[in-house]
Amino acid sequence: MSSIEFVKLDKVYKGLNSFHAVKGVDLSINDGEFVVFVGPSGCGKSTLLRMIAGLEDISGGDLYFGKTRVNAMAPKERGIGMVFQSYALYPHMSVYDNMAFGLTLEKKSSQTIDQKVREVAGILQLEHLLERKPKELSGGQRQRVAIGRAIVRQPNVFLFDEPLSNLDASLRVQMRIEITKLHQKLKTTSIYVTHDQIEAMTMADKIVVLNQGQIMQVGSPLEIYNNPANTFVAGFMGSPTMNFVQVNAQGSQMTPTPCDNPRSFEVPFQHQGPATLGIRPEHIELSPLPGALAVECQISVVEHLGNETMLYLTSELCEQPLVVAVAGEKSPQIGEDLTIYLPAERCHLFDANGEAVTRLETSKPN
């Protein structure tokens, strides 16, 4: 078990086109925490994970496990266990040998190895598969073996590199729950990389949102969802993505800029000048609310998801369609006119640089 501290961590790939993959990342991870790195492809999340593992050199900054600086340590000295996206099981070895491999290299007695492997196999329900080869296993079983191989050596830190992205949807949900349960049982510091925001929201104690090699926001899943620090986080987390409206702010009065006949409305923020107003599709209402902004729209696309229905609306508020999530029983028609209501206290405001403007305390609680 150990906490992890990143101090101005840098990664530069040198070469003809040198590429700055990780730019001055500061982060501290507490002992026993389950941290999820999330971000779009190429945001540096995997690179960061591999730097923790010791599979990539650290170009600048310091990495501490507890009080020990591990920059120059080999992966095995760091005491990590890693689960790869492709499982990376040794194809010629049985499940038992796959899990025992690390212990064999440590020259543990065969009795110790046997005991540990069987214990882990028990936790992961792999006892009946121990003699099989990886090719005789299903995707979910392979993934469990890969996890077993990582935990059998009782590492200080678990690293997961998009471990579920090769599984089908239902299995993914099941494995997600299994990994969460396992973490509650073992309480080992875990770092989990994914581009799937649902995995991030459901599994994390702490989410780290990354973009272009920089941390955009660190926080608990609900903090990230309720108070995104900038337009990137606001747009990345949440599905379908948050609606953005360009506005001109004068105090708490907002005037949508692309409108032909501008009218202003009040939101609980104080700001001057151009800004971006954001509201999540699930927070837009179809019935009138006191203090909500009413907008006339026309339905352009209807997506039925079963439990809910997504409406893509054209309005004078903004050029791109507004997305609204409504209950699944409704079946509105394309071309229908509709009035939607944007509750002021559900709005987010971002300044011209995309940074969130602090919400004023209002009498109405969220």
Next chain:
Amino acid sequence: MKTLKLLTGRALFALAVLALLLYTIFPFYIAVATSFGAGTGEHVYTPAYFDLRNYLSVFKEQPFFHNILNSALVSFATVAISLLIAVTASYALARVHFRGRTLLLLTVLGVSMFPQVAVLSGMFELIRMLGLYNSLGSLILSYTVFSLPFSVWILTTFMRGIPKDLEEAAIVDGATPWQIITRIFMPVLWPALVTTGLLAFIGAWNEFMFAITFILSNENRTVPVAISMISGDSQYELPWGPVMAASVVVTVPLIALVLIFQRKIVEGLTAGAVKG
């Protein structure tokens, strides 16, 4: 009409197969037939009689058993040494990033383009300098030199096909590069190793030019040279019977090896093309 078309198609196909079989098997048939049923100075299409006289004479009139042992020793040593070097070299070429890697690989390929004749005199000098003239070491050395470029190329290609995750999983498990090669890569590359090893073996087993140049004495000769040295009663006579008998004797082990490993060869040639 349709059935007629189908029948002609089948007949033509059968004919083509027959022609192919005839022309690939014919030389071997002649060799076997001659070895069993001909005296000296002739070869036959159908053996007039059937006996093992030619086989006995091969072993009686020269140290042919010794020659086979020499060939086996040289071939196995060549395979062992070139596989060891090729595996370690291809690990570096496929997995370690260093300056000039591509140039080195191209050089390896370039070297393998030279015909044997071009390096014969240079190789001869080298063998003499090392004091290996007229010993089996000379052949092991020269065959290894010639089989290495090919082996390195094949194995580098296969090694590149091994997912990087597999190596990294082993690194995280605490394996050293040597352990990664021996405990992960070599078992995974087993079909490729068998294929390259077998090709190196066949090359060494059948080689003639170096064998006749670097070896002087009868008892150090390898099989191909020994066969060429089988002589008849006069210099105008070619002893077809014994020559063919000797050829059959030394081809049988090769055929056996290929049959044993045949499934592996096919796997080796297609491995990496499909994901495990």
